[in-house]
Amino acid sequence: MGRVTSLDDLPLRSDLRGQKPYGAPQAPLPVALNVNENTHPVPGEVADDILDSISLALRDVNRYPDREFTELREGFAEYLGHGLTRDQIWAANGSNEVLQHVLQAFAGPGRTAFGFGPTYSMYPLLTRGTGAAWVAGTRAHDYTLTPAGAAQQVADAAPDVVFLCAPNNPTGTPLGLDVIAAVYDATDGIVVVDEAYFEFAPRDERSALTLLPGRERLVVSRTMSKAFAFAGARVGYLAADPALIDALRLVRLPYHLSALTQAAASAALRHAPVMLGMVDEIVAQRDRLAATLDALGYEPHESWTNFVLFGGVGDPAETWQQLYDRGILIRDVGIPHHLRVTAGTEDETTAFLEALASIDSAA
Known part of the structure; x- marks a missing residue:
C-alpha cells in the first residue's frame, strides 16, 4: 500500500465518505x-466544593471508578424529581454520548433515525456514525410542529429512533407535550426528547418527564452543559424505563464515566439552586x-x-x-x-x- 496522504487513501466506510465532522x-x-x-x-463556592470532591477522588484514582456511577444517578434522580429513581437514570460524557448509546442500542446498520429539520446538527452525524440512515422530516415556515402533522410524518417514515428537540436547536422553537405524545403513539420505535435547553423555558412549562409513566419507549435527555455552566466537564444524562437503561449497558464502554467526572458532577448537583x-x-x-x-x-x-x-x-x-x-x-x-x-x-x-x-x- 502506498503512502496515505488523505482520507481518500484510507479504507474508510463507504457511508462516511464525503461526510463532514461537527x-x-x-x-x-x-x-x-x-x-x-x-x-x-x-460560582466560587461551587467551584471550591467541586475542587474538594475531585481532590478526594484523586486519592483512589489508581482504581477503576464506580461502573454504575451510583451516587451521580441518585443525584440526577433527585434533581429531576417526578418520582424518578436511580434505575431510571443514565449518564455519559456529554449528552452526545448519551444519544450515541441510544443509537448504538436501537439503531445501527439497516435501521433509521428521524428528526424534523432544521434541528440539532449532531443527530444525523451520530446516526451515520452508528451505521444507521438519517431521515429528515419538515417543519412549518415558523419551525413549529402540530401533533397530527408530526405523527403522520413519523408514521410514514416508520423509523427505529425519533429525535424531538424540545425546545429546538438551532431555532429555539417550543415543542408541546401533545406533539410528543402524538409522535410516540405513531411509532413502535424509540422516541428521544432532547431537553438540553429545558431550564430556559417558562417556569410553569411541563417537562416531557411527565409523559414517562406507561411509555417504556420514551427517553428524555438533559445536559449539564447549558444551565449548569458545565460544558467543559462533559456530562449528559437521560431518564427512561429501567429496561431501556439496561439496554444502554450493552453498548457502553467499561467505566465510561471517570471518577473525576463523577465527583465533579455530583458536587455541582449538590449546589443546583446556586448553579441555576x-x-x-x-x-x-x-x-x-x-x-x-x-x-x-x-x-x-x-x-x-x-x-x-x-x-x-x-x-x-x-x-x-x-x-x-x-x-x-x-x-x-x-x-x-x-x-x-x-x-x-x-x-x-x-x-x-x-x-x-x-x-x-x-x-
Missing part, C-alpha cells in the same frame, strides 16, 4: 457567543436580544433556549465576518438569511448588539 468554529475572540455555552463562570441562579439573568439577556434585534430591523424567532435565531440578514456570511472582525463570534447555522447568537452576560450582549448595529446588515 464544525463549530473555535477562535480566541473576546466575545464568543456561537455554541450556546453558559458564558457565566461557575444564572438562568434568570440569561433569560433576561435572551429577551433583550430578541427585542433589540427586532428594533434593528431583523426577525428574531421565539426562543425558549439560551440563544436567539434571527432572520432578515441580507448576507449572513458577510455579517458573520464583519462581527468576527470586531471580536464577536456568533453562528451561521446554514439557514438562508439567518444567524444565531447565544445570550451571554450583559456586557457580552451589549458588545454584540452594538457591533451589529454598526454593520446595519438587515435585509
